[in-house]
Amino acid sequence: MADGENEVVRSVVSAILRDRDRLIAELSAVMRAQVAALDSDARLRGLFEAGTTDNLMSVLDFVQNDAAEHDVHAPARALVYARTLAQRDVPLSALIRAYRVGHAGFLDIAMRYAVESGGPDSAAAIIRIVNRSAVYIDRVCEHVGVAYEQERDRWVGSRGGLRQEWVARVLDGTADDIGRAEQVLRYPLTGRHVAVNAWTDPQISARAAMNVLDAVRAALVALFGNPRRALLVPTDEHEVRLWFSISRDMTIDIDAIQRAVAALSSPVRVAIGGCGDGVAGFRRSLRQADRVRELVLLAGPDAPRAVSHDQVAAVALLGGDIEELRHYVADYLGELATDNQRNLWLRETLRAFLANNRSYAATAQELSVHRNTIQYRVGQALELIGNVLDDHDRTLHLHLALQAARWLGPAVLRPGPPG
Template identity: 45%
Template sequence: MTGESLVYVAWAAQQMNARRDEFIAGLVLVTRSEIRSLDHDSRMVDLLNASITENVVAAIHFLEHGGVEADVEAPTAALVYARALAQRDVALSALIRAYRIGHGRFVDEAMALLAAQAPPEKALPAARELVHRAASWIDTICDRVGITYEQERDRWVSSRSGLRQHWVNELLSGSAVDIVKAEDALDYRLDRNHVAAIMWAEDTVATRDVGDLFDGARSALGEALAASGPSLMVPTDEREARLWWPADRIDCAGVQAALAEREVSVRIAVGDVGYGVDGFRRSLREAERVKVVALSGGPASGRVTCYEIVAPIALMAADVGDLRLFVQRTLGALASDDERSESLRDTLREFLARNGSFSATAKAMFLHRNTIQYRVAQAMDACGVSFDDPDAIASVQIALTACRWMGSSVLRQTNPTP
């Protein structure tokens, strides 16, 4: 009976493989929804997606080909994700719970397939075999990724970066902290103004080069901010870092120019100036919000994005879905993601920014006044808004700013012509 049960288990694995992409997409969504500590920024979500994908593929292969437990190895993407979570101080229990959720959903779906295919007298033995083999596989994988996580956690915490991260996390948690000890450990004073930033390397940069790249960018930004002392840099993981400079003001244009001059392949989200421990925390929260805007807008938003420039959008971008709905409701047909709509949006935004002056807009955009008049009329017609309604115009300006910074993520996708 065991041999026949294995045949049914292999058949169920083949059926799971046929619907693999749909299953993986659903599992990613459920995992992010049920385990909020795993619902990180886009890079971590990409790592989660890769880990789930490789794990599902490996599990299907194990069940289909009758592999033995001793030969089970955790997929590379799963180990990379475990290390990244350890570096970000996400609890191992969250990762293990994600595996249990995936295991449960996989077994439920595979057993439903068996029940529909196998005769009743054979379905139960086959289901037992499936449950046993799936449990063996998931236990082994959890052991492997757990060991990897703990090893990386020990390495990370024992390093100076790990100790700094510990004290920074204590400060950011809002709980009572011994400020003197924190300042000694961080070698950074807290009783002054701070400018926080999040810095991450572009995908084209090799991980081994990230450290030197960050050091160069940190130096350039310190000069541009006229920092009064050394910065504090704490890696979030191997490709991202949080930074604070003792600085009293931000010249966003100067910061952008400093990075452009050095041509460093990093992107930076910058918070506003904040004083003391509260300012230390608030400036980083602002940088985190700016990062959401920068990631949504992609490379078009530039290497450096500052809170002072995108503050209204950064506050709204905490829920991109709601912001997208606001933009599309406000702009109507003008919210289409195509070249013509983009041209009309740019013209209307420039026109409103110049107090409705056709001449000033034409001069700024190097276009004829009649062209500006035509485009503005077309844009307003697409929006269905009147200049006589100041509240509606204010909403249009906000929506246009969201489009400027967040691009396709808030626009209505158009179907390409076949």
């Protein structure tokens, strides 16, 4: 590179690095918006953004140096993401399109910075950035494509892949012979079911994740019954779907599940659907478990390690549009929707007060505090939101807003002041 061209390229790289976090968030949002297949799973968004970050850093390095084309290799976390998509049956074309969309977004940003730097060498710098980044993207797409295809062949050829294929057919209604499906899956589809989603931190190794998820299955079998009436289907190397065929009179004891999961001392979370009968119940219970899982992911690290649909059914439905839910919570909680410790106490006290039919004594017993404290906190809470307890409709909305704040916390609350 000529000195002037080199100076402009390095200026562009420095500007992108300066604004890196914002630009990565923008690029990731554009790619997910234009490639809908990649935006269906909140748990994988962190891995997606990690791959985006690593690719951005690598392409910036390649643009400003003279490394040969064969020296370009896809970042490790980008390969992990490609293999995970293969396990989840997301088309390779969606991943490649995301790279193309991301490349276009990168060029738009880089050329804007190059033009802003001014000078006669901007055009030469732009040409270099276009050419070098195109070489990088072509090589990386080739590498992630190979990783995807190899993982897809391995996954489909495994027992887990076969189970996944048959379960997918049962779920989408293309399995005409349910008896044959039961034989392959070794699971009774015509009984009563409860579905469970279980997942681990994606940063732990695949082997460690497998051990943790096997331990979850064993712990839940002890609660739900016969291990021969349990079905485990890997979603990817860090997540599984489980179904348990249960007796008609069995109810879900979430406290027992909480204790069982906590006893594992492993980084795992569990979302439990409701009980359902037959093939329709098999499907419905999973849909419910999936909604609970999305809610737990929205809630972040402070969410309980095990959550059931029965606990959060209304909030799970409201959480389908998180932005609208934030407005809903703000409308009905007023100043109580601000995220701070004092408001947390007041919200929980008011929620328990409503759940206990407005009994100060029962609320005091549930929260293990003095009755006078309950009266004071309820009064403080009602001052912040306005006394709405004489309006049955507004009281219902208040209770739902309190439940949403309880389960989703910062995801639906206004940030409090620092400190």
